[in-house]
Amino acid sequence: MNLIPEPTKERLLTLMRLLEKNSPAAGRAAGKTAVTSAELEALTGWSSQTIRKDISCLGGCLGDESRGSPGKLGSNAGYTAENLVPLIKRALGLDHPRRFCIAGLGRLGSAYLNVRFFEAGEFELCAGFDTNVNRVEILKSPAPLYPAYKMEEVIRRFSIEIALLCVPGDAAQAVGERLAAAGIRGILNFAPVALNLPPELAVRNVNVADELRALAMKINV
Amino acid sequence: MNLIPEPTKERLLTLMRLLEKNSPAAGRAAGKTAVTSAELEALTGWSSQTIRKDISCLGGCLGDESRGSPGKLGSNAGYTAENLVPLIKRALGLDHPRRFCIAGLGRLGSAYLNVRFFEAGEFELCAGFDTNVNRVEILKSPAPLYPAYKMEEVIRRFSIEIALLCVPGDAAQAVGERLAAAGIRGILNFAPVALNLPPELAVRNVNVADELRALAMKINV
Numbered sequence: 001m002n003l004i005p006e007p008t009k010e011r012l013l014t015l016m017r018l019l020e021k022n023s024p025a026a027g028r029a030a031g032k033t034a035v036t037s038a039e040l041e042a043l044t045g046w047s048s049q050t051i052r053k054d055i056s057c058l059g060g061c062l063g064d065e066s067r068g069s070p071g072k073l074g075s076n077a078g079y080t081a082e083n084l085v086p087l088i089k090r091a092l093g094l095d096h097p098r099r100f101c102i103a104g105l106g107r108l109g110s111a112y113l114n115v116r117f118f119e120a121g122e123f124e125l126c127a128g129f130d131t132n133v134n135r136v137e138i139l140k141s142p143a144p145l146y147p148a149y150k151m152e153e154v155i156r157r158f159s160i161e162i163a164l165l166c167v168p169g170d171a172a173q174a175v176g177e178r179l180a181a182a183g184i185r186g187i188l189n190f191a192p193v194a195l196n197l198p199p200e201l202a203v204r205n206v207n208v209a210d211e212l213r214a215l216a217m218k219i220n221v
Numbered sequence: 222m223n224l225i226p227e228p229t230k231e232r233l234l235t236l237m238r239l240l241e242k243n244s245p246a247a248g249r250a251a252g253k254t255a256v257t258s259a260e261l262e263a264l265t266g267w268s269s270q271t272i273r274k275d276i277s278c279l280g281g282c283l284g285d286e287s288r289g290s291p292g293k294l295g296s297n298a299g300y301t302a303e304n305l306v307p308l309i310k311r312a313l314g315l316d317h318p319r320r321f322c323i324a325g326l327g328r329l330g331s332a333y334l335n336v337r338f339f340e341a342g343e344f345e346l347c348a349g350f351d352t353n354v355n356r357v358e359i360l361k362s363p364a365p366l367y368p369a370y371k372m373e374e375v376i377r378r379f380s381i382e383i384a385l386l387c388v389p390g391d392a393a394q395a396v397g398e399r400l401a402a403a404g405i406r407g408i409l410n411f412a413p414v415a416l417n418l419p420p421e422l423a424v425r426n427v428n429v430a431d432e433l434r435a436l437a438m439k440i441n442v
Contacts, residue, residue, distance in 0.1 A: 017431065093441035202439040
């Protein structure tokens, strides 16, 4: 699946989200009516040629059992939201549960303890960590919470892959390094600092303060 | 200030953030030592030519009292973090307090009630709203909280410009429309849906679930 180009992956991700949430096709009876690439063009703004090419990549990423009906993927008869979403999920590696943890259980981190991301099975919260033992003991959580010194041990024991980094800015780099050393492969960084970590570790930044500034800049008179 | 091109604005915003937080220059004694465009190049990865051009835009946006020393902005002697940050803030319209509110005080919205965005004076939380009157009464908050039916009245009374939209997905479009009608000019949308609002209203989306999927996609084997 590494053969799918990055831009195609990004488009497939967006397409999947649109099909799941906003598409007229998703509202159809049982979703079984075909969606044509022209309809997907109207939905996404990308050319139907691009969409057909992106979707044709899915063919190359499927296991043998799916290769039996290659005609369906390339045909003009269209796709159905019902068959397209699972195909995309599989090609992007989103079809098996990914384990994540939350490092830092302050206001934001503890808020995310109880947010459910997507339907059951896509992401699984396995642990939360904080240096404040009191927080660890009193917070309500669907997953077990641990004092920060147990972080490495718990991440390894449960093969946790992803971490939401919600610690204060001045602790973020050090905690990021501990997560990396413990085997975490992707970090969603909420701390307002740029992390300097090994390149094989994927990092995405969510910085609400920056977003607020960008918004303020946009609405200037 | 509308004459600054959008890409330049985005770069100036990033540059300001780097100067404030991460730059070696920021750590210098009292920040009074000059920073050269070559140093800024190393910090940002943009060419020193781009940086000089971006910074030269600040000259055109300054008030008369600052025009007295135009040589400083274009010279090779460098800038100081101390003078550059206020100049950028001013050019981007970030030098006066912007009033914002939070619509929806569930887990995420109430977490943001107590997050301080930047130093005092840049953003001012003026109000929080929720349909659940119980929440409005018991939540701890540095700003007054109101039942949702008072939203329009409060936004107009305090001339609130920006809203953090933290309501559930199925309520987001309707609340977004009410915010627009009440005079809100920018929305930071945390709800997992695309908003369809008048184009003059600026919207930025913060979707943690999408970020999580993008991260999972990146770390596939």
